Amino acid sequence: MDRKDKVSTTVIRRLPKYHRYLEELHEKGVERISSNELSQLIGFTASQIRQDLNNFGGFGQQGYGYNVKDLQNELSKILGLNRVYNAVVIGAGNLGQALSNYKGFEDVGFKILALADVDKEVVGTEIHDKKVIDFDDLKSFIKEQDVHIGIITVPKEQAQKVADTLVESGVKGIWNFAPVDIEVPNHVIIENVRLNDSLFVLSYFIKEEELRQEMERRQKNK
Amino acid sequence: MDRKDKVSTTVIRRLPKYHRYLEELHEKGVERISSNELSQLIGFTASQIRQDLNNFGGFGQQGYGYNVKDLQNELSKILGLNRVYNAVVIGAGNLGQALSNYKGFEDVGFKILALADVDKEVVGTEIHDKKVIDFDDLKSFIKEQDVHIGIITVPKEQAQKVADTLVESGVKGIWNFAPVDIEVPNHVIIENVRLNDSLFVLSYFIKEEELRQEMERRQKNK
Numbered sequence: 001m002d003r004k005d006k007v008s009t010t011v012i013r014r015l016p017k018y019h020r021y022l023e024e025l026h027e028k029g030v031e032r033i034s035s036n037e038l039s040q041l042i043g044f045t046a047s048q049i050r051q052d053l054n055n056f057g058g059f060g061q062q063g064y065g066y067n068v069k070d071l072q073n074e075l076s077k078i079l080g081l082n083r084v085y086n087a088v089v090i091g092a093g094n095l096g097q098a099l100s101n102y103k104g105f106e107d108v109g110f111k112i113l114a115l116a117d118v119d120k121e122v123v124g125t126e127i128h129d130k131k132v133i134d135f136d137d138l139k140s141f142i143k144e145q146d147v148h149i150g151i152i153t154v155p156k157e158q159a160q161k162v163a164d165t166l167v168e169s170g171v172k173g174i175w176n177f178a179p180v181d182i183e184v185p186n187h188v189i190i191e192n193v194r195l196n197d198s199l200f201v202l203s204y205f206i207k208e209e210e211l212r213q214e215m216e217r218r219q220k221n222k
Numbered sequence: 223m224d225r226k227d228k229v230s231t232t233v234i235r236r237l238p239k240y241h242r243y244l245e246e247l248h249e250k251g252v253e254r255i256s257s258n259e260l261s262q263l264i265g266f267t268a269s270q271i272r273q274d275l276n277n278f279g280g281f282g283q284q285g286y287g288y289n290v291k292d293l294q295n296e297l298s299k300i301l302g303l304n305r306v307y308n309a310v311v312i313g314a315g316n317l318g319q320a321l322s323n324y325k326g327f328e329d330v331g332f333k334i335l336a337l338a339d340v341d342k343e344v345v346g347t348e349i350h351d352k353k354v355i356d357f358d359d360l361k362s363f364i365k366e367q368d369v370h371i372g373i374i375t376v377p378k379e380q381a382q383k384v385a386d387t388l389v390e391s392g393v394k395g396i397w398n399f400a401p402v403d404i405e406v407p408n409h410v411i412i413e414n415v416r417l418n419d420s421l422f423v424l425s426y427f428i429k430e431e432e433l434r435q436e437m438e439r440r441q442k443n444k
Contacts, residue, residue, distance in 0.1 A: 189424060
């Protein structure tokens with residue numbers, strides 16, 4: 001393979017951003033772009049961009065730059081986006097409903113087949129044309145429908161139990177929205193979305209900016 | 223101030239995790255904890271933990287460790303959580319509805335006062351006991367109700383326009399769920415939640431794990 005054994009997670013987390021910008025460029029009809037132009041657009045340095053992409057073989061040509069469409073295709077392949085993933089949302093509450101109705105996921109190859117819940121009131125109903133199945137039937141559903149990804153939106157107290165069921169059912173990955181760290185075997189990939197953590201970071205920087213403004217005012221009044 | 227001028231964003235992004243674990247420890251009745259024990263729990267090295275916390279003055283005592291409740295209180299203050307933030311959700315679609323109904327935000331001091339939308343069909347209705355106001359009235363609402371945070375859940379094409387309105391109205395921070403980079407002046411804090419990016423990272427690691435398993439199989443069959 002024309003690439004290093006293990007690319008750092010920090011680099012991996014930057015790839016979706018490249019992908020997003022290249023998609024926009026492609027939509028705008030841009031055919032090629034230099035690492036300098038890409039740098040101005042994305043906000044990483046040109047050398048950072050070249051380094052990041054060199055992890056996967058490097059796609060630019062000296063004096064030409066990057067072919068936008070080719071690079072985007074390559075990034076799609078690297079990110080594993082050239083296929084369809086089947087997913088199930090566990091927890092048919094508000095967040096689960098919102099995620100199962102978000103069109104953007106299907107556009108990029110993530111197909112939510114159903115929701116699962118323990119609440120007998122909602123089991124059997126449909127939410128945005130998607131069936132709510134009984135949590136007790138989740139295992140067989142995952143095996144029959146070849147589900148790759150479980151999306152956890154249950155309260156944190158239930159999250160580990162749900163994850164255990166998903167692992168036993170053979171999912172490849174878990175997208176976890178419960179605000180708790182879940183343990184899974186190494187061969188199952190877990191990706192956490194920490195909404196509260198993100199909100200706390202926002203709060204931190206708002207507080208810092210208020211302090212800065214307060215100090216500026218005091219300096220002026222001296 | 224008993225702290226360094228500027229703490230790196232990487233450290234800041236780790237703080238909510240400390241906060242979360244300390245809260246759990248406190249709920250379980252744990253009164254003190256050493257950096258070694260904390261390390262085993264959180265998964266950062268003990269020296270990393272000491273370094274992170276030293277950015278804010280350091281709270282441990284040699285031979286005693288950290289007082290769980292005190293450290294959690296300090297972290298709350300550092301994160302700016304010892305107050306209430308008023309927020310408005312812009313975009314009364316599924317995601318906006320889900321966020322405005324998520325109890326977890328209010329528990330940590332983020333109060334969603336209303337939703338705003340351009341769709342005259344939903345303006346004036348209530349979603350989970352919260353009013354949907356007309357986007358045209360957003361500016362005056364923000365000023366009258368002392369709104370600190372705008373939560374953007376509109377499609378990416380409208381996101382910058384919404385952000386501009388929020389900035390003009392004087393919000394301190396924006397929590398952006400639209401999959402696009404928004405430009406705001408320096409004094410306004412922006413925090414992005416990139417659901418697609420997170421999904422792409424999950425996809426990448428699933429693909430990598432499949433490759434690894436495939437190679438393992440080939441090795442065995444040799």
